Amino acid sequence: MGYERATFTEIAERAGYTRPAINHHFPDKASLYHASLESVRDTVINGGVEHAVAHETLPGRLSGFLEGAVQVDSQDRSFARFIAASVLDGFRHPQLQEHTRGQVDQVRTFVRQALGAAVDNGEVRADLDVPAVTEMLIAVMWGMGLYAGFMGTHEQLEKVVEQFSRLVAGILW
Secondary structure, three states, X not given: OHXXXXXXXXXXXXXXXXXXXXXXXXXXXXXXXXHHHXXXXXXXXXXXXXXXXXXXXXXXXXXXXXXHHHHHOOXXXXXXXXXXHHHHHHHHOHHHHHHHHHHHHHHHHHXXXXXHHHHHOOOOOOOOOHHHHHHHHHXXXXXXXXXXXXXXXXXXXXXXXXXXXXXXXXXXX
């Protein structure tokens, strides 16, 4: 649906509330959007990070992050759709940019820290270009989010995550 086309009436109907109930808590569409974005971010991204910290290796952390995020979205692809669409909405609507970039920055921080730890413990080469590899992984993960929300089934996404995990572990080929 996207920010531009979403209406309070449609949002209320999808959520199973009346429009006045939605308006009681959120005075405008932007405040509802920000609250929704924070909720999804807290659920999906924080869920992925929490799942990742149990792992000690870089492949384990990256795979754990994706597996945690996939578990949250297993029954309802709306999380993945909303996250992917919100990034695009952030570029189209300046008033949303800070909040939508915040979710990307949170993933970026997680990936950068995981890569930094891998460099520090000798798991990857010391000359690894951490900023460039971070952005590459952000691009791949965002692509997986698009795939999860709009293209593949949940079962297909689980297989994609499994193969990505094998790739970063160096056992795909």
